Amino acid sequence: MAAITLMNVLEDEFGLEIDLDDVADLDSFQKIYSYLQKRFQVA
Amino acid sequence: MTITEALRLTHDLSCDAQPFAVTLACGFTPLHLQTFLAAHLQQALTNRTVTISSGLYGNLIGTLESIAGTVLPDGLVVALEWSDLDPRMDYRSAGGWGANADSDIVSCARAMLDRIASTLVRISPGFRVALSLPTLSLPPLFHTPGWRASELELRLEADVLCFAADIAQDGRIVVINMQRLGEESPVAGRFDLKSHLYTGSPYTIEHADRLASQLARALAPPVPKKGIISDLDDTLWSGIVGEVGPDAVSWDLTRHSQLHGLYQRLLSSLAEHGTLIAVSSKNDATVVAKAFERRDLLLRPDQIFPAEVHWNSKSGSVARILKVWNIGADSVIFVDDSPVELAEVASAHPGIECILFPKNNYAAGLAMLRHLRDRCGTEWVSKDAALRLESIRQGAIFREQAAGGAAPEAFLEQLDAVVTFDFALDGEPRILELVNKTNQFNLNGKRYTESDWHRLVSAPGAVLASISYEDRFGPLGTIAVVEGQINGTQFEAETWVLSCRAFARRIEHQTLKILFETIGASYIDFNFAPTAKNGPLREFFATLLGEEPKSEFRLTRSQFEARCPALCHAVRKIKRAEDHGRNQPTVDQLFPDSFPGPATRRNLDWIDCNAWSLGFRGSYYTHERPGG
Numbered sequence: 001m002a003a004i005t006l007m008n009v010l011e012d013e014f015g016l017e018i019d020l021d022d023v024a025d026l027d028s029f030q031k032i033y034s035y036l037q038k039r040f041q042v043a
Numbered sequence: 044m045t046i047t048e049a050l051r052l053t054h055d056l057s058c059d060a061q062p063f064a065v066t067l068a069c070g071f072t073p074l075h076l077q078t079f080l081a082a083h084l085q086q087a088l089t090n091r092t093v094t095i096s097s098g099l100y101g102n103l104i105g106t107l108e109s110i111a112g113t114v115l116p117d118g119l120v121v122a123l124e125w126s127d128l129d130p131r132m133d134y135r136s137a138g139g140w141g142a143n144a145d146s147d148i149v150s151c152a153r154a155m156l157d158r159i160a161s162t163l164v165r166i167s168p169g170f171r172v173a174l175s176l177p178t179l180s181l182p183p184l185f186h187t188p189g190w191r192a193s194e195l196e197l198r199l200e201a202d203v204l205c206f207a208a209d210i211a212q213d214g215r216i217v218v219i220n221m222q223r224l225g226e227e228s229p230v231a232g233r234f235d236l237k238s239h240l241y242t243g244s245p246y247t248i249e250h251a252d253r254l255a256s257q258l259a260r261a262l263a264p265p266v267p268k269k270g271i272i273s274d275l276d277d278t279l280w281s282g283i284v285g286e287v288g289p290d291a292v293s294w295d296l297t298r299h300s301q302l303h304g305l306y307q308r309l310l311s312s313l314a315e316h317g318t319l320i321a322v323s324s325k326n327d328a329t330v331v332a333k334a335f336e337r338r339d340l341l342l343r344p345d346q347i348f349p350a351e352v353h354w355n356s357k358s359g360s361v362a363r364i365l366k367v368w369n370i371g372a373d374s375v376i377f378v379d380d381s382p383v384e385l386a387e388v389a390s391a392h393p394g395i396e397c398i399l400f401p402k403n404n405y406a407a408g409l410a411m412l413r414h415l416r417d418r419c420g421t422e423w424v425s426k427d428a429a430l431r432l433e434s435i436r437q438g439a440i441f442r443e444q445a446a447g448g449a450a451p452e453a454f455l456e457q458l459d460a461v462v463t464f465d466f467a468l469d470g471e472p473r474i475l476e477l478v479n480k481t482n483q484f485n486l487n488g489k490r491y492t493e494s495d496w497h498r499l500v501s502a503p504g505a506v507l508a509s510i511s512y513e514d515r516f517g518p519l520g521t522i523a524v525v526e527g528q529i530n531g532t533q534f535e536a537e538t539w540v541l542s543c544r545a546f547a548r549r550i551e552h553q554t555l556k557i558l559f560e561t562i563g564a565s566y567i568d569f570n571f572a573p574t575a576k577n578g579p580l581r582e583f584f585a586t587l588l589g590e591e592p593k594s595e596f597r598l599t600r601s602q603f604e605a606r607c608p609a610l611c612h613a614v615r616k617i618k619r620a621e622d623h624g625r626n627q628p629t630v631d632q633l634f635p636d637s638f639p640g641p642a643t644r645r646n647l648d649w650i651d652c653n654a655w656s657l658g659f660r661g662s663y664y665t666h667e668r669p670g671g
Contacts, residue, residue: 004242005050008075011046012046
């Protein structure tokens with residue numbers, strides 16, 4: 001549940017929506033960082 | 044509120060604050076609801092540290108049954124959903140929705156509602172419960188197309204409403220208004236199926252925020268405003284009475300001034316439930332008096348006091364009204380159609396809430412009516428509420444007569460004043476209401492939740508007295524509360540409040556006299572703390588101590604008796620605990636040394652004890668006249 005809350009905080013902070021399907025893979029700072037970089041590159 | 048803001052609110056807390064522990068009972072993963080509930084409660088209870096624990100997933104009734112009858116935390120929140128009534132209504136369940144299941148689901152839901160209701164009523168007294176009815180749409184399980192309500196669906200909804208109506212009779216259980224929730228959180232935006240299936244948390248973030256806000260308000264409601272001061276022209280009625288005349292101002296449908304009529308109806312309703320209503324108008328008083336003679340007024344003239352009608356400034360009028368009411372500007376709403384008048388009053392009376400009457404904006408008018416009800420509405424109807432305005436009106440006459448001529452003693456002697464001490468009303472909501480809203484004569488300004496208060500007054504050795512008063516000007520109702528701990532012949536006063544309506548009658552002196560005499564104490568310790576508003580209490584103690592107290596202090600009986608003025612009240616009866624249908628400590632247990640009677644004398648009957656020697660033994664209502 002803490003992971004879901006963290007994803008919601010990231011959504012708040014970065015103004016994006018994170019699919020629940022992606023949450024299971026985001027289990028480290030590095031993975032989250034890379035995920036965000038990719039999302040912003042795509043955007 | 045965003046999740047980030049909610050988390051920040053709940054993390055930036057003082058370690059010293061007293062905890063406020065809440066149990067959240069729900070059958071789903073509480074997730075966002077829990078986060079937002081903690082944040083909204085933290086906003087309402089700034090001097091507490093809110094903690095929330097939740098029950099087991101999928102077992103709301105189990106959570107409730109596990110806490111019923113036990114010592115509860117400070118509050119309980121129940122977020123009911125359809126899936127709690129029957130698992131077949133849960134999208135995560137594999138239960139069938141066939142023809143045979145429909146009626147069975149309704150039957151099972153009804154049985155579960157009965158079980159929840161019987162569990163909730165077993166929750167210990169003194170604890171507040173906030174409950175939301177199902178907020179999500181029913182799954183498409185009934186045979187009718189979605190645009191048509193099936194009979195079973197309607198029966199299911201009716202069962203839920205009957206359940207809510209039944210449990211709402213218990214004043215401790217607050218059912219949130221689902222229509223209001225619908226305005227703040229549209230039904231279509233509440234459910235997140237993917238989140239529900241993946242995590243067991245069915246609410247969207249927005250819905251969790253809105254629902255948590257309502258539940259927090261139900262658990263920790265804001266203090267209602269005490270009075271409304273209203274303008275007349277283009278506010279209480281449509282038109283300028285000095286220009287068109289008393290017969291031409293209107294508040295009806297035919298002249299398209301119904302909004303003013305609705306405003307009058309709301310004020311009248313609020314007045315009936317204890318909100319003070321006054322008028323401040325720049326007008327010719329004789330013309331206004333004529334207008335108030337009209338029989339079609341929806342706000343009766345006797346519901347208004349005082350009326351400040353003249354050409355002087357409105358800030359001055361408001362000052363005089365506040366003085367008559369004897370309350371602070373922050374307890375009052377001022378309504379006027381003129382932004383200039385609102386600004387003038389706001390600058391002179393910081394804290395007053397100023398509302399512009401929206402003459403031709405019907406949507407804003409409706410919002411204003413609802414806002415006034417929200418700010419002034421009462422949670423229960425108290426018999427004291429009906430007395431409030433009349434007692435203030437009589438209080439003004441009282442002060443005039445007290446100031447005019449006769450010596451204070453002579454005037455007070457003529458009052459036929461009766462002070463009633465009642466030691467057996469700890470569950471009466473008026474008592475806690477009085478403690479929490481009294482500012483000026485308040486020992487320390489402490490505010491209590493229902494659970495705090497319940498713990499305090501049910502502790503071993505706790506003494507609680509509510510005090511009511513009446514004289515030839517009429518009854519004031521319950522106007523004071525004293526609470527403290529007794530230890531042998533020592534008394535430590537933790538709470539003492541006296542309504543400002545009851546000042547100048549020496550009730551505070553009589554209270555101390557009764558406490559000293561009853562307990563047989565040589566001193567009383569007062570858990571005093573200065574506040575920005577408790578000057579009247581400090582001034583009272585300065586007359587006994589020689590100077591205003593700065594912190595906790597002790598008052599000796601000799602100090603009190605040396606400076607206590609003559610008291611002219613009849614001290615009347617203590618109701619026996621049995622009269623209120625509850626078990627209280629016996630009077631012998633509380634005041635063992637103060638009774639001349641046999642040890643079997645029961646139940647807080649110490650005034651009766653005084654009367655006992657005068658031959659009034661056995662009466663419920665006993666009198667002790669000074670020197671009688």
